[in-house]
Amino acid sequence: MITRTSGYTHYMPVEKGPAVTGPRRRVTQRDIARISGVSQATVSLVLNNRLDGGVRIAAETQQRVLDAIRDTGYVADPIARRLADQYNRIIGVFTYEPVFPSGARDFFHPFLLGLEEQAERLGCDLLLLTSAPVDGGRRRMFADGSRIRLADGCVLLGQEVDRGDLERLVAEGIPFVSVGRRDDAGGPVPYVGADYPVAVAALVERAAALGHRRIAYVGRGEGPESYADRLRGFRAAAAKAGVEYGRIGTAAAEPLDAAVAEGVTALFLEEPADVPAVTAWAAERGLDVPADLSLVALGDPTRPVSIDLDVAGFTIPRREMGRQALDVFFALIEGAETNVQRLLPCELHDGATLAPAPTGRNNS
Amino acid sequence: MITRTSGYTHYMPVEKGPAVTGPRRRVTQRDIARISGVSQATVSLVLNNRLDGGVRIAAETQQRVLDAIRDTGYVADPIARRLADQYNRIIGVFTYEPVFPSGARDFFHPFLLGLEEQAERLGCDLLLLTSAPVDGGRRRMFADGSRIRLADGCVLLGQEVDRGDLERLVAEGIPFVSVGRRDDAGGPVPYVGADYPVAVAALVERAAALGHRRIAYVGRGEGPESYADRLRGFRAAAAKAGVEYGRIGTAAAEPLDAAVAEGVTALFLEEPADVPAVTAWAAERGLDVPADLSLVALGDPTRPVSIDLDVAGFTIPRREMGRQALDVFFALIEGAETNVQRLLPCELHDGATLAPAPTGRNNS
DNA sequence: TCAAGATGATAATACGTATTATCATCTTGA
DNA sequence: TCAAGATGATAATACGTATTATCATCTTGA
Numbered sequence: 159m160i161t162r163t164s165g166y167t168h169y170m171p172v173e174k175g176p177a178v179t180g181p182r183r184r185v186t187q188r189d190i191a192r193i194s195g196v197s198q199a200t201v202s203l204v205l206n207n208r209l210d211g212g213v214r215i216a217a218e219t220q221q222r223v224l225d226a227i228r229d230t231g232y233v234a235d236p237i238a239r240r241l242a243d244q245y246n247r248i249i250g251v252f253t254y255e256p257v258f259p260s261g262a263r264d265f266f267h268p269f270l271l272g273l274e275e276q277a278e279r280l281g282c283d284l285l286l287l288t289s290a291p292v293d294g295g296r297r298r299m300f301a302d303g304s305r306i307r308l309a310d311g312c313v314l315l316g317q318e319v320d321r322g323d324l325e326r327l328v329a330e331g332i333p334f335v336s337v338g339r340r341d342d343a344g345g346p347v348p349y350v351g352a353d354y355p356v357a358v359a360a361l362v363e364r365a366a367a368l369g370h371r372r373i374a375y376v377g378r379g380e381g382p383e384s385y386a387d388r389l390r391g392f393r394a395a396a397a398k399a400g401v402e403y404g405r406i407g408t409a410a411a412e413p414l415d416a417a418v419a420e421g422v423t424a425l426f427l428e429e430p431a432d433v434p435a436v437t438a439w440a441a442e443r444g445l446d447v448p449a450d451l452s453l454v455a456l457g458d459p460t461r462p463v464s465i466d467l468d469v470a471g472f473t474i475p476r477r478e479m480g481r482q483a484l485d486v487f488f489a490l491i492e493g494a495e496t497n498v499q500r501l502l503p504c505e506l507h508d509g510a511t512l513a514p515a516p517t518g519r520n521n522s
Numbered sequence: 523m524i525t526r527t528s529g530y531t532h533y534m535p536v537e538k539g540p541a542v543t544g545p546r547r548r549v550t551q552r553d554i555a556r557i558s559g560v561s562q563a564t565v566s567l568v569l570n571n572r573l574d575g576g577v578r579i580a581a582e583t584q585q586r587v588l589d590a591i592r593d594t595g596y597v598a599d600p601i602a603r604r605l606a607d608q609y610n611r612i613i614g615v616f617t618y619e620p621v622f623p624s625g626a627r628d629f630f631h632p633f634l635l636g637l638e639e640q641a642e643r644l645g646c647d648l649l650l651l652t653s654a655p656v657d658g659g660r661r662r663m664f665a666d667g668s669r670i671r672l673a674d675g676c677v678l679l680g681q682e683v684d685r686g687d688l689e690r691l692v693a694e695g696i697p698f699v700s701v702g703r704r705d706d707a708g709g710p711v712p713y714v715g716a717d718y719p720v721a722v723a724a725l726v727e728r729a730a731a732l733g734h735r736r737i738a739y740v741g742r743g744e745g746p747e748s749y750a751d752r753l754r755g756f757r758a759a760a761a762k763a764g765v766e767y768g769r770i771g772t773a774a775a776e777p778l779d780a781a782v783a784e785g786v787t788a789l790f791l792e793e794p795a796d797v798p799a800v801t802a803w804a805a806e807r808g809l810d811v812p813a814d815l816s817l818v819a820l821g822d823p824t825r826p827v828s829i830d831l832d833v834a835g836f837t838i839p840r841r842e843m844g845r846q847a848l849d850v851f852f853a854l855i856e857g858a859e860t861n862v863q864r865l866l867p868c869e870l871h872d873g874a875t876l877a878p879a880p881t882g883r884n885n886s
Numbered sequence: 887t888c889a890a891g892a893t894g895a896t897a898a899t900a901c902g903t904a905t906t907a908t909c910a911t912c913t914t915g916a
Numbered sequence: 917t918c919a920a921g922a923t924g925a926t927a928a929t930a931c932g933t934a935t936t937a938t939c940a941t942c943t944t945g946a
Contacts, residue, residue: 186902197926202904212906214924236667238902240601241931247653248600248672256642258635271622277652278620278661283669286648288641289611300595305647307548307597308612330595550932561896566934576936578894602932605901 185232193230194222201227205234245491247282249484250312254296254320257286265460269315269337272480280484285309299323306332310491313337313483317460318382335487337479339383339501348490348498350482354384354456355391357472357504361426361454361512362395369515370424370452372402374417376409376436377428377456388428388456409435415443423451423515430455430471431463448513457504470509475502549596557594558586565591569598604672609855611646613848614673618660618680621650629824633679633701636844644848649673663687670696674855677701677847681824682746699851701843703747703865712854712862714846718748718820719755721836721868725790725818725876726759728834733879734788734816738781739769740800741792741820752792752820773799779807787815787879794819794835795827812877821868834873839866 187201194201196219203213204223226232240246251257257270277284289305290297299306300323306312311333319336324343327334339351365373373396379389389405396403404422406413409432417425427433433455437447445451447467455471479502489496551565558565560583567577568587590596600610615621621634641648653669654661663670664687670676675697683700688707691698703715729737737760743753753769760767768786770777773796781789791797797819801811809815811831819835843866853860 184902188902198903199905199926199928200924202902203925206904208905214922216924219924233666235605235671235902236669237601237604237671238931239667239904240672241599241605241902241933242904243931246599246601246672247669248649256635256638258631258638260635267622271620271624274620274622274650274652277650278654278656281653281655283653283672284650285612286638286641286650288638289645289647290642291645292642302592304595305597305611307595308600308610308647548932552932562933563896563898563935564894566932567895570934572935578892580894583894599932602901603934605903605932606934607901608934 184235185230186235187232190223190226190230190232193226194219196223245310247280248285248309249277249282249487250285250287250306250309251315252287252290252297252299252306252312253315255316257288264462265458266315268476269480269483272477272482273313273484274480275477276481276484280488282484287312300326311335311487313487317384333487333490335483335490335498337483339387339499341383346499348486350479350486350500350502351387352384352457352474352479352504353501354387354504355394356501357506358388358391358426358456359395359398360506361456361471362392362401363399365424365452365454365512365515366396366399366401368452368513370401371515372404372421373424373426374403374422375405375426375428376414376432377405378407379405379428384457385428392426409439411439411442414439418443418445418451424454424512425451426454426456427471428456429460430457430465430469431459431461433459433465433467433469434463437467448511450516452513452515453511455509468510470507470512472504472506474504478502548599549594550599551596554587554590554594554596558583558590560587601672609674611644612649612673613641613646613851614649614651614670614676616651616654616661616663616670616676616678618684621652628826629822630679632840633844633847636841636846637677637848638844639841640845640848644852646848651676664690675699675851677851681748697851697854699847699854699862701847703751703863705747710863712850714843714850714864714866715751716748716821716838716843716868717865718751718868719758720865721870722752722755722790722820723759723762724870725820725835726756726765727763729788729816729818729876729879730760730763730765732816732877734765735879736766736768736785737788737790738767738786739790739792740773740778740796741769742771743769743792748821749792756790773803775803775806778803782807782809782815788818788876789815790818790820791835792820793824794821794829794833795823795825797823797829797831797833798827801831812875814880816877816879817875819873832874834871834876836868836870838868842866 187198187205190201191198200215200219201223203209204215204220205227209215251273253266273284285308287306290299291301299320314334314336319340321343324340324347328343328345328347334348336347336349339349340347362373375389375392377388378385380386393403404417406417409427414436425436427436433453436453440447440451447453453469455469457472457474458476459465482500482502486496486498486500490498551562551569554565555562564579564583565587567573568579568584569591573579600612603610615637617630637648649672651670654663655665663684678698678700683704685707688704688711692707692709692711698712700711700713703713704711726737739753739756741752742749744750757767768781770781773791778800789800791800797817800817804811804815811817817833819833821836821838822840823829846864846866850860850862850864854862
């Protein structure tokens with residue numbers, strides 16, 4: 159059995175009413191001031207120990223105030239505190255789709271995990287901007303009555319971010335950070351992205367070293383910056399390694415057949431979720447992976463798929479991107495000196511699908 | 523190419539500095555007032571449509587103000603509104619553990635899905651209370667400087683909710699809704715829960731109808747309300763059906779052996795995540811499920827496990843619970859007449875593990 | 887022609903805290 | 917004996933919004 163002495167004391171009865179029921183007033187610094195015979199300012203100063211810069215309060219006065227604070231259980235109203243401050247420590251999180259997807263485990267989950275982790279560490283709260291009206295399945299950032307300015311600013315999450323939205327964020331000077339690199343939008347965009355070009359290049363070089371002389375990139379290579387970055391890295395590295403290279407728009411049988419017919423011996427998949435489609439196609443054609451054909455996955459699947467192959471490729475540092483996005487955000491609003499356009503290294507994974515090029519098939 | 527006339531005005535440059543960088547000020551009602559040539563009070567009145575009680579503002583003045591609001595994208599500072607005791611359509615979401623778990627797909631995900639879905643529908647934003655300090659792996663709701671009141675109130679998520687926290691929420695009159703039934707805490711607790719007793723009873727009755735005469739509940743049956751509710755339903759239904767019943771504390775081999783030795787022919791698992799442990803034990807003992815022993819899972823697994831069996835039992839309406847939690851919340855703060863203690867029916871699942879009792883083993 | 891009512895808007899204040907400039911009093915030293 | 921410095925504390929103000937009492941001006945009607 160739990161007993162409690164006199165309940166909570168940091169609520170004062172309103173007026174001098176009879177007793178318990180009805181609304182109670184918070185204890186305020188004014189109350190403490192009255193009790194200990196000082197001014198509200200003094201209470202605030204003692205409470206926050208701001209006795210450094212010029213202001214002095216006698217030790218025994220301090221003690222009186224502290225006693226009153228202890229006796230009443232006074233706690234400063236965080237709301238009023240925030241008001242007196244410049245920022246609310248509320249970070250908006252904007253996503254074009256639901257943060258909690260109804261589908262299976264989600265590509266964005268690790269980013270959010272990193273965000274939450276860092277928010278916890280930095281003592282701020284995350285405001286999921288769920289009030290944004292939905293239009294064609296996508297939330298709209300700047301619809302009439304947009305509440306994006308409720309927060310101190312926001313973190314942007316999404317494979318593809320609307321260009322107009324970005325421009326407007328920049329133009330309005332709303333503090334924000336994109337998770338994932340973004341092209342300039344009427345001004346530089348703060349971001350924490352993955353360094354795709356470097357990661358892709360490393361894999362291309364590895365393929366070249368393994369004797370592959372003709373390789374293909376499978377995917378759009380444009381649209382979202384993350385696609386464009388991959389393709390850019392692919393081309394630059396292939397050119398540098400003296401390897402012939404091309405691009406296939408989709409992981410469909412026809413273009414894949416054509417590529418193989420032209421002597422391609424390694425496929426670099428922009429979208430790792432395409433792995434099952436490609437392996438199914440390869441099996442159907444009697445092609446062994448990696449004996450006949452090497453496979454490289456450029457990142458993590460954005461759609462839920464189950465892949466039983468140990469595919470060569472790299473992992474996007476999603477959790478760390480989420481974490482650092484908040485760091486950059488605070489640097490922004492605090493005007494701290496720091497790099498607000500960061501590319502984090504991806505982690506390479508050897509896997510079992512990138513093997514020496516089959517002999518006697520080049521230039522076939 | 524997009525051109526833009528004169529930029530956006532939502533953030534006012536501090537002083538008349540050169541350009542982009544540096545701290546920026548929120549647009550305030552004073553700014554709107556200046557722009558539209560009225561007083562701050564007028565802006566507030568127009569913004570909140572407080573034109574009923576005595577105060578009158580000319581239609582065209584209103585329009586000027588509204589135009590300025592639209593042009594600047596002004597949104598009232600939620601903190602200042604809270605200080606004046608206003609709501610912001612911001613719902614706090616408090617969880618004792620991270621909302622985005624680092625582990626696998628999560629028991630709480632469907633609740634959050636429902637919450638987000640309804641938030642989107644109702645046009646409110648969800649504030650993840652990530653700022654709460656962590657103590658012993660659990661977030662603390664009322665630590666010093668708790669920011670729970672930044673939100674209009676909150677939704678509580680968690681298997682077990684701290685009793686003191688609940689009491690304090692009630693005592694302070696903070697609007698809140700628990701997802702999951704809670705016992706009174708110095709006052710009735712608003713909740714949207716699952717109707718465990720009814721669901722469990724239905725399964726007990728089914729077992730009785732299939733000839734089971736001795737059944738056992740596996741689990742704590744106390745602690746979290748959801749456990750207690752299950753056990754209560756179990757006992758009541760078993761008694762009513764004239765079936766002998768008992769309880770096993772954990773799904774360990776020893777107590778399970780004992781139960782079988784005493785003639786138990788059906789196990790009701792409080793924690794469906796225990797299914798693998800129980801089936802492994804059964805296999806080891808050469809017991810066939812369900813020929814020798816029936817198995818019933820009372821709900822959904824709270825820990826990630828893979829279950830390949832089609833287990834009889836029921837499903838907790840988690841998504842719907844999340845949805846309705848928000849409904850109840852708004853009913854609370856709007857003072858609407860509605861049931862604020864709701865139990866939603868669980869969905870029964872026949873499965874393949876609840877079969878007729880084996881013959882000749884009762885009272886063995 | 888002027889009192890009463892209608893119309894339109896604002897000044898003043900509150901919410902609770904943080905900070906800074908200012909003030910009153912005491913002490914010190916020559 | 918009094919100027920300068922030290923000591924101790926406060927008044928005033930800001931943060932951004934909501935609300936109420938009050939005010940100025942116009943309209944109406946007899």
